[in-house]
Amino acid sequence: MKSFLTLAALAASALAQSVNIGSPADMSTVTPGNNITVQVNRPNTLTGSQEVAIAIGLFPCGGTDGQTPCAATNTTGVLGNVLYTGPYNPQYADGAPSLPPHQNFSVQVPSTFKSGQVSLGVAHFALVGASMMPIYEFVNTTLVVQ
Template structure:
């Protein structure tokens, strides 16, 4: 029973580390060749953690189904540190990144992909997750 409890606690602490894409929202219209703000949110957790960084990419999926960010990040728009902080009391800590949608992006569905890396726990242990948000390129 102890091992089950330990496993459940570990799973919950890992889930608490999850980041989210706050902006752009699902289905938001973006323009090829123009700047776009990508907001990566990272709620606080009870376990200690150190942010390593994020990678933000863009893939066009106008003529094919969008693939998971775990499979492909696409054109890299940002690769670097991630330092989320509180800005409003109604939102979790976040950081905004201003990126440029590739000018070559096909009109139609596209996808913002994010790879988030952190170190969690007292060990610490490596944590990596992939996120995506579908947008519409005009």
């Protein structure tokens, strides 16, 4: 029972550090060749953590015809075209007290992308808790290229 409680506490600490994609919203329309702003949120937590890095990518779900929806494609852990890799330093925004700590990244939708759905994926790596336990997570949302 004791080991179960320890494992549950570690899992809760890791989940408390989870990121989410604040923008663009699910099913937003994007245009090939244009920049989009990806807001990566990390809600505040009482558990100490050290951010290591993130990677942001776009994966075309549509296959060769561009018509397959992302819901019919396994996009779990798939970044596709990597648009950003590097440091992640979420902060509160001045004048926006309702937003959690976050960081905005401007990335360009590849000009070669065809119309259809794409998966916007974010891979996140951090060190959590007093023992600096490494955690990795992947979150994604679907966008529509037009």
